[in-house]
Amino acid sequence: MLEFLQKYRTAVMLSVFLLVGFGLVLVEGGQTEGALGPLGGVVFQASAASQSALTAASGGISGFWDRHMELVRVKEENARLRDELHRVIDERTRLLGVMQENARLRGLVGFQEDHPTLSLLPARVVAKDVNAYFRVISVRLESTSALVREGMPVVSSAGLVGQVANVDGRFADVLLTVDRQSAVDVIVQRNRARGVLEGRGFDNDYSTRISYLLRRDEVDEGDVVVTSGMGGRFPRDVIVGRIAEVRRQNYGLFQEVVVEPAVDFSRLEEVFIVVGDETR
């Protein structure tokens, strides 16, 4: 018997395999649930305990891996958000520029509405103060320069800027009211006291002064100074600035008045050249 089993052990084992296999199939009926039996229970318990220990041991590794992957994701998200932030900052800067330009253009439109008799030609400031002795800006004309002549007034939404010094193609130099060579006939709006506005030409000061203002004329700090329109070069009632300081002596015919220009020349970007005035 033993010899038979030894000789045909593979066939015997295969038979056992098949018998047990089919037997279990028939008993279980293909079910994946059911009683494990005493031996199966022991195996299951031992395996479950071992796997529990293995899971606990691998928990640290998987936790480390999860944290690493989380960091990788955070890094990627960080880079993406940084790019997006840069894009938003660029867009915001551009929009701020557009808003500021819009405000300036609204001011210019407002100036045109306040002075409907003036024909205005827009120009953009492209350079400033190329010479220490002069207060001159260069502007680029937005349209044809055929209408522009030397001496034409230049204004901005804030008030009088100066006059055209020379024209070359689409570019023109504008002599500012704060230049020493500039002279504009002005009146004090409150009492119509008249004088000549001259630039002081200081290095770090855009202030002007009014010459030939009679000493008996009562003017105070804060009074608004506008163009008089006399002389035919500058249109009338364009704001020039406000009186900042009054120096009245006890002698002489005239008093000296310092005027702070209405225009902030350091931030000038768009101007209008007055190419026509219907009142003249």
Added chain:
Amino acid sequence: MFNLVAVIAGWVALLVVGVAVNVVNMGVFTVNVAVIVTVYMVVHRDTFDALIVAFALCLLAATLSGGARGATLLGILPAIGATWWAKGNIDTEKLWRSAGWCVVASLLADFGFAAVMMLFESGKGWMNMFWHVAPASALLTGFAALPMHGFLHMLDPILSGTHEEGTWLK
């Protein structure tokens, strides 16, 4: 004696795979440990030893995975038969070939399991699941067979040191 060592090694591998599947989150795919060990036994020992080890490991695997022990037992038989044939026709003693053969054997075992389940459990669902699960699981089994066969070779008192030099790892 080595049969017992192989069964214990397979059982430990089953536990490790069970945990790894959970940790790595491989979904429904898994490594067919019983096939890996059985292929090794057929190739390096004889069919009788392979049947004993397969019997034990299939019951263990089925117990750990929740049942269907009969189908698991019967399902692996085609894999054993094919491996026995391959042993005589293909040089499956080399590590890469034996691991590669595990891919085929795993497919056969899964097919056998699905076929038995389909016969005794009506419906085509089992075959659909076979097509969905078996290919990826077979590939995983092939990869896992490389270290596992290497490990079993180290444990094998007959093969380690006395195996024909220079042939096994080629």
